[in-house]
Amino acid sequence: xxxxxxxxxxxxxxxxxxxxxxxxxxxxxxxxxxxxxxxxxxxxxxxxxxxxxxxxxxxxxxxxxxxxxxxxxxxxxxxxxxxxxxxxxxxxxxxxxxxxxxxxxxxxxxxxxxxxxxxxxxxxxxxxxxxxxxxxxxxxxxxxxxxxxxxxxxxxxxxxxxxxxxxxxxxxxxxxxxxxxxxxxxxxxxxxxxxxxxxxxxxxxxxxxxxxxxxxxxxxxxxxxxxxxxxxxxxxxxxxxxxxxxxxxxxxxxxxxxxxxxxxx
Numbered sequence: 001x002x003x004x005x006x007x008x009x010x011x012x013x014x015x016x017x018x019x020x021x022x023x024x025x026x027x028x029x030x031x032x033x034x035x036x037x038x039x040x041x042x043x044x045x046x047x048x049x050x051x052x053x054x055x056x057x058x059x060x061x062x063x064x065x066x067x068x069x070x071x072x073x074x075x076x077x078x079x080x081x082x083x084x085x086x087x088x089x090x091x092x093x094x095x096x097x098x099x100x101x102x103x104x105x106x107x108x109x110x111x112x113x114x115x116x117x118x119x120x121x122x123x124x125x126x127x128x129x130x131x132x133x134x135x136x137x138x139x140x141x142x143x144x145x146x147x148x149x150x151x152x153x154x155x156x157x158x159x160x161x162x163x164x165x166x167x168x169x170x171x172x173x174x175x176x177x178x179x180x181x182x183x184x185x186x187x188x189x190x191x192x193x194x195x196x197x198x199x200x201x202x203x204x205x206x207x208x209x210x211x212x213x214x215x216x217x218x219x220x221x222x223x224x225x226x227x228x229x230x231x232x233x234x235x236x237x238x239x240x241x242x243x244x245x246x247x248x249x250x251x252x253x254x255x256x257x258x259x260x261x262x263x264x265x
Contacts, residue, residue: 003089003113003114004092004111004147005147005151006147006148007111007112007114007148008111008112008114008117008123008126008144008145008146008147008214009109009110009111009112009144009145009150010109010110010112010126010129010130010142010143010144011107011108011109011110011142011143011144011145012108012109012130012133012134012137012139012142012175013105013106013107013139013140013142013164014105014107014108014137014138014139014142015105015106015138015140016097016098016137017138020067020097020098020106021063021064021067022063023097023106023136023137024063024066024067024097025063026136027108027133027136027137028060028063029060030132030133030136031129032060033129033132034125034126034128034129034132035125036087037087037090037091037112037116038087038091038112038129039058039060039087040058040085040086040087040091040093041057041058041086041087041088042055042056042057042058042085042086043055043056043058043065043083043084043085044056044069044083044084045069045070045081045082045083046082054069056069058085066083066085066095066097067097067098070082070083070097070098080096080097080098080099080104081096081097081098082095082096083095089113090112090113090116091110091111091112091116092110092111093108093109093110093111094108094109095107095109105140105164108133108137111147112126114148118215119215120213120215123213123214123215126214127173127209127214130142130144130173130175131199131207134175134205134207135201135202135203138177138203138205139175139177140164140177140179140180141163141164141167141175141176141180142173142174142175143171143172143173143175144171144172144173144214145171145172145217146172146214146217146218148218149218150169150171155168155169158239158243159235159239161243162239162243162246165179165180165183165242166183166184166235166239166242167180167184167233167235169226170208170210170226170229170230170235171210171226172209172210172211172213172214172217173209173210173214174207174208174209175205175206175207176190176205176206176207176208177203177205178203178204178205180205181204181205183238184233184238185233187200187204187206189233190206190208193208193229193233194225194228194229194232195208195209195210195225195229196209196210196211196212196225197209208229210222210225210226210229211226
């Protein structure tokens with residue numbers, strides 16, 4: 001869907017602590033509360049070998065059908081898969097499900113057509129949906145962005161590679177899990193940030209709204225505000241320090257592997 005390149009997007013990355021079918025069921029129970037535009041009508045999954053597209057109508061009362069759609073093994077063992085759900089040309093949801101939390105996080109991405117998110121009420125509906133999803137998914141990190149603006153200025157790889165430990169960029173709505181909050185200096189530091197609003201969640205995660213509205217995301221004043229928050233946390237320095245630590249760990253693992261290899265020889 002080409003319109004998704006100019007959409008508004010919600011992305012929540014999380015490590016699932018329950019059966020994926022239960023997560024799907026809880027998310028399905030929340031979606032209708034925020035308007036029909038967020039309720040998917042159809043879902044599809046793509047097999048690569050042999051190539052085929054499998055499509056089903058979405059029944060919110062049957063979350064198991066989404067799992068059946070994604071699974072391709074006879075024993076229905078979950079190994080990580082992607083399902084796309086959509087509502088005509090209004091929304092598209094791309095959902096990565098069933099990954100082992102030890103190796104890869106799951107993620108839910110919801111794209112909303114620009115023509116269906118024009119008013120402040122619309123923007124706040126998307127934010128309210130994200131806040132209702134937070135206690136279900138408990139995201140490690142998440143955000144709401146104007147994807148048209150973001151895609152014109154991609155995040156540098158040096159920040160993107162640390163994106164599950166530190167914010168790779170400050171967006172309009174920023175969802176940070178407890179570990180990320182701690183890495184930013186703790187709850188007091190986040191609460192004191194020069195942001196429009198900051199909220200704490202029951203699990204220790206937090207929401208930081210950089211500016212009053214999503215609808216002016218591309219304006220210079222909003223961009224300046226996001227930069228001020230980035231500088232408040234000194235995120236450039238935090239990323240540099242984290243990258244140094246990761247590189248040191250990689251060198252140590254490589255050295256240990258080489259020593260073990262020589263010992264075996």
